[in-house]
Amino acid sequence: MKNTTILYLFFLLFFFISCPPKTSSQEVEDEREFSYIEGSPNGPEHWGELHEEWKACGKGDMQSPIDLIHERVRVVPTLGRLKRSYKPSNATIKNRGHDIMLEWEGDAGSLWINGSEYLLKQCHWHAPSEHTVNGKRFALEVHMVHQRTDGKIAVVGIMYKIGRPDSFLKELEERINEVEVTREDEINVGVIDPRHVKIGSRKYYRYMGSLTTPPCTQGVTWTIVNKTRTASKAQLKLLRDAVHDDAKNNARPLQAINEREIKFYTPRYFGIHKHY
Template sequence: MAMASPPPGLFSAISYVLLLLTAASATSPDIHEVFSYSGAKGPDNWGHISPEFSACSSGTHQSPVNIVTNQTVVNMGLSPLIRGYRPANATLVNNGFNVGIFFNQDAGFVGIEGKNYSLKQMHWHTPSEHQINGIQYPAELQLFHQAEDGGIAVIAVLYNYDKPDRFIGTIEGKLGEQGKETCGEDQESHIALGVMDPKNIKRHTRRYYRYLGSTTTPPCTEQVIWNIHGKVRKISKEQVEALRAPLFNDCKNNFRPLQSLNGRKIELYDEHNDAP
């Protein structure tokens, strides 16, 4: 299973993103040999690890970013996020650099400006990758979607310390199992979750921020549509520790540093602006 370098050129950037961000198969790369969150393979060096990762250093539309609320632009043309999620078999996966839920069946879609993006997986970063007004939150959930043409859209939710999150509570026992497992650097932990309903994490999004960015792991593919919830959710310290426990030591803080906007504008959708 181990692979010292990324897949050869016959893989497109999108294909490699999916190898990194979807459940591994017997031929998937050993992620921990590809990149890390510290040291020689940390974020500052991602762009130099492989030619396929060059966008991590040369890209001009990279993620994550700091959202300065008084500098966002209200866009009256933005539409609500239309989510048509459905129950599907899922697997809890610890690949060493994050913990995620991967759907083995059609889990539905999100509709963005008339285009459907299928839900593939969701994973957490601790602490958050995106910031709001310079505040880095304890955790960030990212829901990864892909359209038929390969386009990527991500919905992100930020968490602050408070009472436990109800959805994470439903998998907390499984997280505990992963935290007790000992995996080598060429292994992943897979735990079946059975049928999960993504609607259980759905909340009506009255306010979100939109910008065009990139994946936050190599190859840092651009043209990703980011949608960050304006409402910060609640999470307990115990739940954050449960999300961090199974990860490699150099990936416990699995966030990419902030990237420059390079002239990009962050747009704001606010339901109140649609009121007659």
């Protein structure tokens, strides 16, 4: 009996060692435990109460998204241009229920911020936009998520208004539609070039915030591009139809700015221009 107990404890120990918990800095892959429906038991105002490791969603003082209010913005020319060095790599489209994500599997290049390299990991879409500019919300926002070797995260956000189709989304339309029709969780899409995600402006906002989905980890470096690009109504509908019903409007409510500084980079300063 004693030997049996020892053997059981050995296997139990082996199981926990070989299956480490998922790091809390990563976004939740499965949305079933939270929703975007305000007022529901698992809606945004309750995310911080659902799990101990999600408490930053309710108690954090550097949460995202925020309203980029020009009165709070400080122009910092020394921020410099965005240093992106992307390259084509194999990718997979994943339906996480709360959003559609494109995840690069290999080396898709990197982004440099303050002398640190952040490797490009994935991008995903929120409709409507999560961030606002002087109270104005846009139709869509893509987040390009990068991670440093120590786990720190940097996200580049690009806003879209309704207009001409977005060329990068056009590359993916057929496969996103396939995800919706087949209800597959993920589909390999081959080599995708992240350089096809167009920015169109050297001007950007910079602030420190958090992930916008649980566990709402803080310490995320946010870069929001000043120029608003366009996507078609059909592309917006495609992204919304592919996700679960309670995530068709998958934008987290705005969070308090508190004492945070919002920086703005422009090559030549003639005042802060309208987000156009």
